[in-house]
Amino acid sequence: MKEFERKRLLERIDREGATIGMDIPDVVEVQGEEVELRDFVFEIKRRDTVPDGEKERVERAKKNLRRERLQRRQQIENGEVSFEEGERLVESIIGIERALDALQQLRPANLEQEATLQEAQDQKRWMSFLKQALGREQSGRSSRGGR
Template sequence: MKPYERKQLLERVEREGATVGASIPEEIEVQGEPFALRSFVFEVKEAETGERERVQEAKKLLRRERLERLERLEEGDISVAEGEALVNAIVGLDRALNALESLGSKSVEQEMEVQERMDTKRWYSFLSEALGWDDDRGIRR
C-alpha cells in the first residue's frame, strides 16, 4: 500500500461522521474467537438493566480490538483491499461502541464532559480544515 492510500484510509476512520449509515457487523473476531456483535448489542439494548458488567467488559474488548486493527492499518504491511476491510471493521466497531455507550444512565456531569469533548473535537476539525493543517502539529498544506 502506498503512503497516500494509507493516509486516505486512516482519514476515513477518523472522520467525524464515519459511523453515519454504518451497520454493526453481524460477527467479528475478537482475540481469535468469533463474537456475535450485532445480536449482543441488540440483546443488551433490550435488557438494559442488570447488564452493566457485561457491557463494560464487551466495550473493553471492542476498544482493544479497534486499537489493534487501527495499529495494523497504520503500520502493517497490507494491501489496499485489506486496508478497506480494516476500515469497514473499525467503523463497524465504532458503531457498536456508540450503541453500547448510549446504554444505561449517565450522570449529568459525565454527559456534559462527553459533550464538551465532542464539541472540542468538532471545533478542532473545523479549524484544521479551514486553516489547511495537515496533521496534529499544525503544519500547513
C-alpha cells in the same frame, strides 16, 4: 500499500460521522474469538438500561472492542496490510465504532434509580431552603414593620 492510500484509509476512520448509516457487523473476531456483535448489541439495547447482572459483561465487551479497534487501526498505521485488506479493516473498525457508540448510550439500571433518588433529595433541600428563606423574610418584615 502506498503512503497516500494509508492516509486515505486513516482519514475514513477518523472522519466525523463515519458511523452514520453504518451497520453493526453480524460477526466480528475479537481477541481471536468470534462474537455475534449485532445480536449482542441489540439484545442489550432492547432493555434501554443495563441490569446489574449484565453490567460486567457489557463493560468487558466494550473493553475488548476498543482493544480490537486499536489493533486493527495500528495494522493500517504501520502499513502491515495491503490496501484491499486495509479497506476491509476500515469497514470493520467503523462497524466496531458503531457498536461501541450504541453500547455507550446505555444507562446502568442502578444509575437511573440513583438519579431519581438524587432528584428527590435535591427537591427536599430546595424546599427546605425556600422555607428558611421565606421564614426569615417574613420575620424580617414583621420586625421592620414593628419599628
